[in-house]
Amino acid sequence: EIYGNLYNWNAVDDSRGVCPEGWHVPTDDEIMELEMFLGMSEEEANSDGARGTNESSKLAGNAMLWDTGNLIFNSYFATSGFNALPAGSLSFDGWDFYDSGVYTRAYFWSSTENIYRAIWHNRSDIKRRVDGEESMLSIRCLKD
Numbered sequence: 001e002i003y004g005n006l007y008n009w010n011a012v013d014d015s016r017g018v019c020p021e022g023w024h025v026p027t028d029d030e031i032m033e034l035e036m037f038l039g040m041s042e043e044e045a046n047s048d049g050a051r052g053t054n055e056s057s058k059l060a061g062n063a064m065l066w067d068t069g070n071l072i073f074n075s076y077f078a079t080s081g082f083n084a085l086p087a088g089s090l091s092f093d094g095w096d097f098y099d100s101g102v103y104t105r106a107y108f109w110s111s112t113e114n115i116y117r118a119i120w121h122n123r124s125d126i127k128r129r130v131d132g133e134e135s136m137l138s139i140r141c142l143k144d
Contacts (some may be wrong), residue, residue, distance in 0.1 A: 002065070002085065003085050003086075003087035003088075003138070004085075004087060004138060005138075006087065006088075006089060006090055006136035006137055006138060007109065007136060007137065007138070007139055008133075008134060008135065008136050009109070009113070009114055009132075009133045009134070009135075012025050012109045012111060012139060013111075013113070018139060018141075019139070019141035019142075020141065022143065022144050023141040023142060023143055023144060024111065024141065024142055024144060025109060025110065025111040025139050025140075025141060025142070026110055026111065026140070026142040027110055027111050027112050028110040028111075028112035028115045028128075029112070030110075030142060031108075031110050031117060032045040032046065035051075035052060035055050035126065038052075038055045038058050038059070038080060039052070039053065039054070039055065039058075040052040040053075040055055040126075047128070048128050048129070048130055049127060049128065049129075050123065050125045050126070050127050051125055051126060051127070051128060052125045052126050053124065053125060054074050054076045054124040054125070055124075055125065055126045056071055056084075056119040056120070056123060056124050056125060056126040057070075057071050057072075057074035057076045057077045057078075057079075057124040058076045058077075058078075058079050058080040058082070059080055059082040059084045059119060059126070060072070060077060060078060060082075060083075060084045060085075060086075060106065060119055061078040061082065061083030061084060061085065062078070062083065062085060063077065063078070065085055065086055066086050066104070066121050067086075067104045067121040067122075068121070069104070069120075069121035069122035069123075070121075070122050070123055070124050071119070071120065071121050071122065071123060071124055072121070074124040076124075082140075084106045084108070084119055084140075085106060086104060086105055086106050086119075086121065087106055087107075087138045088104075088105055088106075088107075089105070089107045089135055089136055089137050089138075090135065090136035091135065104120060104121040104122070105118060105119065105120050105121065106118070106119040106138060107119075107135070107137040107138055108137060108138050108139060108140050109137050109138070109139050114130055114131060114132060114133050115128065115129070115130050116128075116129050116132060116135075116137055117129070
């Protein structure tokens, strides 16, 4: 109820669309545009792994739901209005919550095949990952 649903890559890629009419799962390029708007360089935005300086802190919200760490102690925490919540994920080696009981991470699919973002409680930068087809992650719909 608080964190929403988790989706595998097939749900994101399904032609019926996982978002309501008039909305879509943003592409990797659209997410990079947001990251650059928040202060990340274009070179960093185009790389994989941990990138940027405080973009995760800007995107996260509701400090009470996050485990203590660099993310919430960053002075830019929750300043973008994105309000990412630490919903965790389902691992691809079973149906156990990866972050069960300790809400430390948020993951969001892009609509670009198998590319997602990871926000961790102990970091203020943001990770761009290219893997995890079987993982169950959050989505964030963008208005068309």
